[in-house]
Amino acid sequence: MAGEFQERSGIFVTTPAGEVTPVPPSSGALTHKDETMKTFSTQRLLRGMLPVAMLAVMGAWQAPALAATCTQGSTCVTVDGKGSGAMSTEEARQSKEQWNDTKTLRHKVNTRVEKEFDKADRAADDEDRCNDSNNVNAYWEPDTRKCLDRQTGRRINP
Known part of the structure; x- marks a missing residue:
């Protein structure tokens, strides 16, 4: 009887009549032990991949921060009084002055646009x-954006 149970697949099924028969590997039937082993191998794979994935995410997160340096054309301003920083004191002053001038100009343009809009809205x-x-x-x-009287041509407030 022991010789009958030595099949290659190692999976056996008991029939309702009480007979034990081997299951061919291609039948797709899995026992509880096979399902448990499959679950354990998936869990092991996930446990092994989790630290690797975390390291990859942390590395991707830090790469832009480590790569950011003050170069020509960037917005880094470092003034240490020696002129050896990313920008000299004079360049920083000129940059600030230019920013203030353009800020004033932008404010004037925005005020003019707001006035024109208010005028059209009121009209x-x-x-x-x-x-x-x-x-x-x-x-x-x-043409004049006014309410006029037909008889006199004068402006009226309705």
Whole structure:
């Protein structure tokens, strides 16, 4: 009887009649032991790969920080009083002065744009009020952006 159980696959199944028969390797039937071993090997693989993956993530995270250096054209400003830093004191002063000048110019441009927008917005509101006015003689003049009286041509406030 011991000679009957020595098959290559090592997997045996007991039939309902009580007979023990070998399972061919290609049948796809797995025993509890096989499933447990498969789970353990997956767990071992994950445990082995986890530290490697963590090191790779940390290395990728630190690479840009380590590579950042103050070079020509970058925004690093280091002034140590000796002129040996990334920028000399004079270059830093000129850079700051240029930034302040462009900041003032940007502020003026933004203020002008805001005024033009406010004027157009106000004109749109005035046109709506003029057109919705109960005054039959009121009409909107698009060139001057004013509400005028048809009879006198004077500006009116509806």
